[in-house]
Amino acid sequence: MxxxxxxxxxxxxxxxxxxxxxxxxxxxxxxxxxxxxxxxxxxxxxxxxxxxxxxxxxxxxxxxxxKEELFCDVLRAVEPPDPELPGTSLRDDLLALLESLRRRGLANRSSALLHNVQAQMKSQPRLWAAYHATVVEPRRRRTCEVLRRGVADGEIRDDIDIELVYDLFMGPMLLRTVLRPDAGLDEGLSEQIVDAVLEGLRPTL
Known part of the structure; x- marks a missing residue:
């Protein structure tokens, strides 16, 4: 698009x-x-x-x-596009979302410009708030919608907070991207995270 x-x-x-x-x-x-x-x-x-x-x-x-709205579009233009979701299963949709996050992490590491701009944004509250509202928050809502469908379809338990589940899925990739720049973002990492978290969230019989 x-x-x-x-x-x-x-x-x-x-x-x-x-x-x-x-x-x-x-x-x-x-x-x-x-x-x-x-x-x-x-x-x-x-x-x-x-x-x-x-x-x-x-x-x-x-x-x-x-300027705030313009800069948000500039960052969107240089990031990988948001993924199309296959819609075949909760696991497949979560893999698509997490793999997109992994590619963003790789882009941040390989682009000194992107890394520098995002670091500067955090010192400008209005700009950071605009970026969070127009880029970060819509992605969070999209993932939470996927998780709610998983609950409705019986693929994950219905007794756990969706916001917490979101953190469980996205947390490891964000941790490696932001706080552990020396950690690997290798192919297959998304599958490892999704399968490990889903294992603990499946409904009990």
Whole structure:
């Protein structure tokens, strides 16, 4: 799915002037160019982005309400896309979600730019809150929906808090990605985590 299509799906029916994916791409590339040149995130203003991308400020504000929303889309553009869920079983859906998280972890490790930007975001509460609300939280809700379907289908117990189950699945991968950068994120890790957690969550006969 393209960036323009992703934004349109999130925002609902289009209003006003149609979006131009080429213009959006030029603006996002302008932000990345500034960051790659070593400009601190706090100094990447809308005016500076507009000059770099060769567009007017109004063109940017027609697409993004401000710097926070723009930066969230920049990070989305350089991350692996959210996975399509197979829908064949709880295990298959959880594997798809966790494997996507593993690939994001690898991307963070291989991209000094992405790692640096995310580190800088945490020192800017408004920007970090916007990223959490528009990127992190929707992914959490999606995973919790998958887990609730697993409860409804009898694949996992119904006597455990879904938020806790979410932490049990995502925690090990996030721990290795954020707190243990020396730990492996090898192929097969997602299967190991999902199977180990599911083993403890299956309904008792």
């Amino acid at each position: 393209s960036l323009a299509e992703s934004r349109a799906r999130q925002e609902g029916p289009a209003r006003g002037r149609p979006r131009s994916e080429a213009v959006e791409r030029a603006i996002i590339e302008g932000v990345l160019e500034l960051l790659e040149d070593g400009v601190p995130l706090a100094e990447v203003s809308i005016e500076r982005v507009a000059r770099t991308a060769g567009v007017g400020k109004a063109t940017i504000y027609r697409r993004w309400s401000g």
